[in-house]
Amino acid sequence: MAGRGTIKPQSGFNANADADTLFKAMKGFGTDEKTILQLLTSRSNAQRQQIKAAFKNLHGKDLAGELKSELGGHLETVILALLETPTMYDVKCLKHATLGAGTSEKVLIHILASRTCSEIQAINAAYKQEYGKSLEEDVTGEVTGDFKELLVVLLQANRQQGVQEANVQSDAKALLAAGEKKFGTDEDTFVTILGNRSAEHLRRVFAEYTKLSGFQIEDSIKKEISGHLEELMLAVVKCAKSVPAYLAECLYNAIKGTGTDDKMLIEIMVSRSEIDMLDIRAEFRKMYSTSLYKMIKDDITGDYEKTLLLLCGGDDA
Incomplete structure (x- = not known):
């Protein structure tokens, strides 16, 4: 997957020169938004971290704080997001999702379903360091039931590696027995298999499931499960596929x-x-x-x- 991003490091990069350009773009009357957005979207995240440090050294000010006071609306949100490290950005989005009235389940679902185990481990460590409590504590305080169970399994970031040949068929049969073949659904089986197997193993299981049942796994989930748990399971299935x-x-x-x-x-x-x-x-x-x-x-x-x-x-x- 390396090199499939649209933002690349800038060659001939000079953090001090960039810091000065940004300082000038915010100095005086009116802000030069165009310069700010073009500069920050043509540097890699690692380079933006160097620009932040250079800005502090040269001007004694926090770059994010200065930009916050100059910009507004969605432009401000996206520019400040670009200044966070990838891990810290996820951490702050997840914290925000568990705060205040109404948890944003959608954010929890799309981040935790789409990140790799090592990314989730880094998020857990950074979250604990930043907020003094674990992400799991914050999440479990806000959600309940099987939705909570599957989120907790994903937060363990403990997926098996590779394909367990011996278990492909038995996993497919277990999912079938827990859903389509059962009166009422055994969600625990879905939580365990979807949360703990590798993406490549799950792809094999889903193919086997379709052979056994004549259904796509997504169709069975939609039929058997509802609400946020359904959304999370579908996200996990889709992420295992692509x-x-x-x-x-x-x-x-x-x-x-x-x-x-x-x-x-x-x-x-x-x-x-x-x-x-x-x-x-x-x-x-x-x-x-x-x-x-x-x-x-x-x-x-x-x-x-x-x-x-x-x-x-x-x-x-």
Whole structure:
């Protein structure tokens, strides 16, 4: 997957020069948003961290704080997101999702279903360090039932490696017995298998499941399970098949719904810009017969639109 991002490190990079450019863009009357957004979207995350440090050294000020006081709205949100390290950005999004009135289950689902075990381990460690309590504590304090159980299993980040040949058939049979063949559904079996097996093992299990039952696993989940647990299980299944395809679907729904889900849109565009945005774009094109670029262009406006288009990195029309 390496090199499937749209944002690359800038060659001939100079952190001090960039820090000065940003300082000048915010100095005096009016802010030069164009310079800010173009500079920050043409540097890698590691380079942005160096710019932050250089800005502090040269000007004695916190770059994020300065930008926050100069920008507003969704542009501010996306620019500040670009200044976080990838792990810290996930940590803050997850913290936000468990705060205040109404947990944002959608955020918990799309982050925890789409991250690798090592990414989740890094998130857990950084979360604990930042907030003094574990992410698991914060999550379990907000949600209940089998939805909570599956989130906890995902937070353990303890998936088996590779394919357990001996278990492919028995896992498929166990899922069938727990769902389609049972009066009422045995959610525990679904939680255990979906939460603990590797993506490649699950793909084999799903193929076997279809052979045994004549159904796609997604159809059975939709029939047997409902609410947030259904959404989370479907996300895990889709991510086992293809993380870029799952995130393309999340982006489509974020833009297409009644009113744009800017939080989801920004989270995915920022967090995947150096990982697999090219793959997400390709899946998007395949699934929706239009390009992600065009859809952003049609639905978003202003400097916020320009920033998202730069993260998108091009059109696949």
